[in-house]
Amino acid sequence: MPPTVRHLPSLALVHNTPPFPWLIEFFHPRRSRLRATLLCLVSLLILTTYVCLISSPVLSPGHLLNPYSSKHHNLADTWRKLAAKVPAPPATQWRPDVSLTPEQELGALTAFMVALPQNVIPTDIDPDQPIDPQLVLDFDTRVPEAEEEIADIVLDVWIKNPVVVFSKLRSAVSRELKSILQTMDLKPPPTIFDVDERVDADVLTPLLFRLTNSTELPILLIGGTAVGSIDRIRELNADGKLKEWVIGAGAVPGSTKKPRKGHR
Incomplete structure (x- = not known):
């Protein structure tokens, strides 16, 4: 009888396969x-x-x-209701540019010329018509404070420049007027513009004639008022009234300073 063969379990490692x-x-x-x-x-x-x-x-x-879309209609209604609840911004009050009187125009023009040598009048304007305030004023004339600003500018220019002369450099009459003022030895000294030496002479001359009711140069302003012709200036000087007028405008005789030249 053949012997029974027993199978012993293997000692080798068995790899278990995972279920998934x-x-x-x-x-x-x-x-x-x-x-x-x-x-x-x-x-x-x-x-x-x-x-x-x-x-x-x-x-x-x-x-x-689509205006017939219900969603679009509801959305438009919603926006309209929200817009109705938002307060509207206050309306901006715009004012037209102020209209300068001839006196204000003359003061603003003089202040413009005194401020900087580069300040010249555009040659394309009509000197027979009122000048645009924006050409000679450095602020927006549509603001509510425009009238007060203009009044301050005009007052300031005549306080600082009580005696102003618009003259011709090559003119015997202009030299006579300058000599009269020089003998007064004023403080502050006269502000002198030799108009014929300026690049805007062609438009400035008729503009000054319109504002001062003058017909020729030189033009003498005392406290912003045109004195008149050279004959009247001679008469006032001979009577001593010219010096009184000058003193009343704020200039003081007896200074040692020479006349101040205006910008050309």
Whole structure:
């Protein structure tokens, strides 16, 4: 009788196969990232397809602009109600440019010329018409304080320049007037503009004639008032009234300073 062969259990390591090997493979870190990316792409594709093919009639511009659409009508009503609750901003009160009187125009013009040597009158204006205030004033004349600003400018220019002369450099009469004022030795000294030396002489001369009712140069202003012709100036000087007028305007005789030249 053949001997019985017994099979002893093998001592080799036995690899146990997991029950769900595909599940472990699915959750493998590297492969899971790839699958997550793929799922995102598929989801995005599905969403795009839905928006473009399924919901396009709802989101189309024609639907939003359709006045008969109930949603559009409700949205418009909502906006109108909200707008009605918002208080309207206060209306801006715009004022027209002020109109200068001849006295104000003369003061503003003199202040403009005294301020800077570069300040010249545009040659394309009509000297027979009132000058645009914006040409000689450095602020917006439409503001409510415009009248006060103009009054301050005119007052200031005559206080600082009580004696102003618009003359000709090459004129015997102008030299005579300058000599009369020089003998008074005024402080502050007269402000002198040699009009014929300026680039705007052609428009400035008739403009000064209109504002001072003069017909020729030189023109003498004392406290912003035109004295008159050279004959009247001679008479006033001979009577001593010219010096009294000058003193009343704020100039003081007896100074050692020479006459101040205006900007050309």
